[in-house]
Amino acid sequence: MENFVVSARKYRPSDFKSVVGQKHITTTLKNAIKNSHLAQAFLFCGPRGVGKTTCARILAKTINCENLKEEGEACNQCDSCLAFNSNSSFNVHELDAASNNSVDDIRSLVDQVRYPPQKGKYKIYIIDEVHMLSNQAFNAFLKTLEEPPKYAIFILATTEKHKIIPTILSRCQIFDFNRIQIKDIADHLAYIARTEEIDYEEEALRLIATKADGALRDALSIFDLIVTFSAGKKVTYQETISNLHILDYDYYFKVTEALLDESISSALLVFDEILKKGFDGHNFLVGLSEHFRELLVCKDPDMATLLQVSETARSRYVEQAGKASVSFLLSSLNICNQADLSYKSSKNQRLHVELVLMKLAKLPHALSLAAVAGNGAKKKA
Ligand SMILES: Nc1ncnc2c1ncn2[C@@H]1O[C@H](COP(=O)(O)OP(=O)(O)OP(=O)(O)O)[C@@H](O)[C@H]1O
Ligand SMILES: [Mg+2]
Ligand SMILES: [Zn+2]
Numbered sequence: 476m477e478n479f480v481v482s483a484r485k486y487r488p489s490d491f492k493s494v495v496g497q498k499h500i501t502t503t504l505k506n507a508i509k510n511s512h513l514a515q516a517f518l519f520c521g522p523r524g525v526g527k528t529t530c531a532r533i534l535a536k537t538i539n540c541e542n543l544k545e546e547g548e549a550c551n552q553c554d555s556c557l558a559f560n561s562n563s564s565f566n567v568h569e570l571d572a573a574s575n576n577s578v579d580d581i582r583s584l585v586d587q588v589r590y591p592p593q594k595g596k597y598k599i600y601i602i603d604e605v606h607m608l609s610n611q612a613f614n615a616f617l618k619t620l621e622e623p624p625k626y627a628i629f630i631l632a633t634t635e636k637h638k639i640i641p642t643i644l645s646r647c648q649i650f651d652f653n654r655i656q657i658k659d660i661a662d663h664l665a666y667i668a669r670t671e672e673i674d675y676e677e678e679a680l681r682l683i684a685t686k687a688d689g690a691l692r693d694a695l696s697i698f699d700l701i702v703t704f705s706a707g708k709k710v711t712y713q714e715t716i717s718n719l720h721i722l723d724y725d726y727y728f729k730v731t732e733a734l735l736d737e738s739i740s741s742a743l744l745v746f747d748e749i750l751k752k753g754f755d756g757h758n759f760l761v762g763l764s765e766h767f768r769e770l771l772v773c774k775d776p777d778m779a780t781l782l783q784v785s786e787t788a789r790s791r792y793v794e795q796a797g798k799a800s801v802s803f804l805l806s807s808l809n810i811c812n813q814a815d816l817s818y819k820s821s822k823n824q825r826l827h828v829e830l831v832l833m834k835l836a837k838l839p840h841a842l843s844l845a846a847v848a849g850n851g852a853k854k855k856a
Pocket of ligand 1: 524527632692695
């Protein structure tokens with residue numbers, strides 16, 4: 476059997492242009508390399524799984540490339556690039572500060588820095604998870620960071636910028652990595668699925684991207700899981716929701732329909748079905764608020780870009796949005812929000828959500844009464 480390589484490793488970008496969603500960083504880095512305007516110390520910070528280590532490695536490879544391409548990318552063919560790609564480069568040193576955080580670890584690194592590279596222009600030190608260094612280690616490192624030899628470049632990476640002492644911060648060029656947009660993650664997954672010849676439903680990828688919360692690595696792991704589950708055939712929406720234990724958005728449409736019809740009984744019955752499937756009332760409440768948000772966004776063509784659902788689902792949202800008034804959606808969001816805040820302290824949580832549904836089901840009626848009263852008052856005045 477062929478060895479299975481997880482997608483997160485198999486699809487680690489090897490040049491700047493294949494890094495997803497961090498253009499502000501890759502462009503700056505490419506320009507710096509092209510114009511030989513390199514800082515001696517970089518700090519890459521941002522949430523986990525968004526490309527910090529990846530970019531650090533690409534940068535390390537690119538600055539030592541012997542025939543840099545015109546657009547500022549490494550050639551992947553010269554000796555230096557080949558050595559780097561096979562992990563045998565003497566010019567790139569990686570230290571994982573999560574497991575090597577003692578003063579001695581840093582001292583041995585500082586010792587190495589004294590020797591210039593035998594081949595190539597730069598020696599690059601990547602210190603990953605740099606916030607894990609002990610205070611003493613930080614201090615031992617400071618001197619080197621302040622006056623590094625010309626050939627040394629440091630790339631520090633961390634998820635916790637606030638834990639880095641100001642003396643280090645002020646010596647580094649800081650790059651803040653973004654969480655990656657849902658659309659960008661979904662597109663990247665689609666690209667991988669096509670390359671691996673796996674069929675997919677757009678909505679399934681969208682869901683995985685949403686669940687990953689901006690971290691591409693998480694998205695890739697979830698994707699692998701679902702591909703394995705479906706025996707590599709097709710990534711479908713149904714399989715994805717059952718695997719991730721996510722409530723089908725169909726239920727939100729059903730509940731909203733019941734509410735707009737002012738039918739308390741059908742809303743409560745749908746909620747009962749949801750609970751029977753093992754879903755949690757609080758999650759339902761949060762999901763319902765998100766559903767109202769999507770509907771509200773559909774109301775105004777100018778806001779359509781804020782819609783976070785897939786193309787296929789869009790028409791369904793637009794259709795339901797047509798039936799709900801803005802005041803209904805706003806008041807509903809308000810009620811859900813209040814209930815969300817008080818959920819944890821409520822003694823009977825099922826009743827808590829049911830009460831919300833009852834209030835919401837009475838909303839259309841209450842709003843129309845208010846409108847009538849408002850008109851009456853205007854006439855009198
Ligand atoms: N911006 C991105 N573009 C393309 N792939 C990415 C990106 N970010 C992450 N990945 C994928 O996720 C994997 C892990 O990324 P990486 O190690 O660079 O994350 P990180 O930001 O260093 O995370 P951590 O903080 O957990 O160390 C990569 O191998 C790659 O497959
Ligand atoms: Mg990392
Ligand atoms: Zn090269």
